[in-house]
Amino acid sequence: MATMKAVVLRKPFEVVVDEVERPTITDPADVLMRVDLTAICGTDLHPYDGRIELEEDVVLGHEFVGTVVEVGSAVNLVSEGDRAVASCVVSCGHCRNCRRERPGQCAGTRIFGLGLTFGSLSGGQAEYVVVPNADLTLRKLPTEGAGTDEDKLFVGDIMATGYEAVRKAIRPGDSVAVVGAGPVGLCAAMSANVLGASRVMVVDKVAARLKEAEAIGAVAIDASASDPASAVQDLTDWRGADVVIDAVGHPSALLSACSLVASGGAISIPGVYMEDSIELPFGDLYLKGVTIHQGVANIINYMDETLALIAAGKLDPSRFISHRMPMSEATEAYRMFFEREATKIVLDPTR
Amino acid sequence: MAFFADTNEVDKYIGGVFRAAAEHPESGPKFRAAGINLRVLYTDPDCEMWILMREPAMEVTIGPSDETADITLMMRSDTGDKYWRGEYNLAVGLAKGEVKAKGPVNKILKLVPLTKPLFPMYRDLVADKDAAQA
Structure with missing residues (x-):
């Protein structure tokens, strides 16, 4: 069994960095990504402080950019080696609300790192993450224009x-x-x-x-x-x-x-x-x-626009990052974020 | 072929796990505190199940009830079996229309995480039936 380091919520207010099973592709539309950067979001505080009750031992995190390391057989828009950002909300793409351009209200809405309640997707505060419906959920990072990885990281959520x-x-x-x-x-x-x-x-x-x-x-x-x-x-x-x-x-x-x-x-x-x-x-x-x-944000409807505006130099959300920390210090990072000692914290999964 | 032979088996195993949940040291108090009337309409075999989550005791009954449901779910009995084994993704099921739900979404979301600690209990419950079918 391959393992990886990940930020795990044992129970409210108990976040640890632990060795867990590395997720694997289980559906042809899945992609496995190596996480290059991940962030703590205000929504992560809901399970952290118990406002949203999750089962024990959930790998947290839904803001991440990474590199594609494996693609399912039905994935067409990204390939191994592509760098991409994922929408924090995964929608099915086929239900009535998805067809009405309301993916945030998809009947099968799934959110990374929020446990069984939101579709059992292992979170992105980890070395690896599986992204379902990858053609819909991912956007390749533009290589031209303005903006850093830290700017593009936030296109998937905030x-x-x-x-x-x-x-x-x-x-x-x-x-x-x-x-x-x-x-x-x-x-x-x-x-x-x-x-x-x-x-x-x-x-x-x-x-x-x-x-x-x-x-x-x-x-x-x-x-x-x-x-x-x-x-x-x-x-x-x-x-x-x-x-x-x-x-x-x-x-x-x-x-x-x-x-x-x-x-x-x-x-x-x-x-x-x-x-x-x-x-x-x-x-x-x-x-x-x-x-x-x-309502739950319709992230995928706006990822292309915000990526384009970042590339044009008109949006630069990385300026709101107050702390850059190794993922190994996630316990302290969560404490700081909860205590409002930090505006925005980015974690490096390689450290 | 459906996993459950009849309504009584749906009651014995899926109803059984809810009854066991009522006694579970962690989940039991949380289910009772939820104050939710859950109605589940299983099909193939058909079974209308009511789970009344309230103090002082959670009640699980089969058949029509005069209670008012806060949440109504509809799914095949086999889907219920797979869910309780921890092998069925409810979000995907809702997207595919294999599971239908009526009622306040926030109440449904509060119930879901309470069920995960009960998956091993359900697998123990159906172990005898699994062995008989093997």
Whole structure:
């Protein structure tokens, strides 16, 4: 039995780097990849802190770039030796929602590193990973133009997620407010600039994150020092933001988003919610005619666009990386990320 | 040929693993705390199974019930057998339409990880039937 090193979640708050069985191709549409770079995502914190309950001993991780080392007999678009990035969400490509260009709502949605609940895909925080439906899930890394592997790594999740959140709600010239300056929020703010926002505002309480938002041209609003709704009103001629992005995934953030949005505007929610129900100011939303976009991100719909914009030098999400660490230090990396001591951590599986 | 001969066997083995789950030291309290009424419609052989996950005791019954289901699943009995052996990918099954589900998705997602520790228990349950068929 071939083995590999991998980041394993034994149980909530217990992450170890262990020697586990190397996954193998089991379907003709599968590809086996050697992982070159992998990252810890905010979604990884859901099983880490137990908000999403997984079975024991799950190999974590769904953001990775790698090199193809073996291809199944039905794979046509990548070959051995190709370097590629995978969508964190694997869809079937055939069901009704896939045919309606809603792969995030695929009847058989699978997500790497989230256990039996999401299709038993071993995660990408490992030396090797099997990618199902590879022709659909993978994109070869462009070799020309701007952008590093670290930029392209994020096309499989946070970059495409933040981009989609804005892309499906914005009109050129709109004002955009982002609640939460975590990695997805910052990617959304960066996308808003590219997609034609007239003004981008970012709300958070963490000084370092607000500074990063300012560095990409957004107006930083410190929610610990001022009322975000009032600040956004002041910046938008008392209208509110045309598009509000909830990049947090907590009821308090959604309530905040409701208070920021303009009449006729839209709230777009890339943040993850698992609550049975949430109380919202629905009369206000109704009277303002607010459109709400949400749901598991349709990553594969936006990978080509974001890769092209990275190659064009218009998106550079690697700037949000705060820490680069060996995968052998994943236990500490998870602690730091959970404690918000890091904005974004990239792990090197070879160390 | 279907693995289970009749409704009674579906009840004995798949119903059996749910009943065993109720007694499982880790999974039992979690199933009861879920507060979910699960209805599973197995076909070939047909079997309507109700799993009432609630305190103080989880109940597993066969046949129609006056309860209201939070989640209803429909699948072949053989699919249920493969799932409990740990040999069936539910996500792929849903994509292929081999498994159909009604009810809040977040509740379904909360139930799935509770089942994995029970796979060895199910394999033990069907070991006698496997041996008889070998």
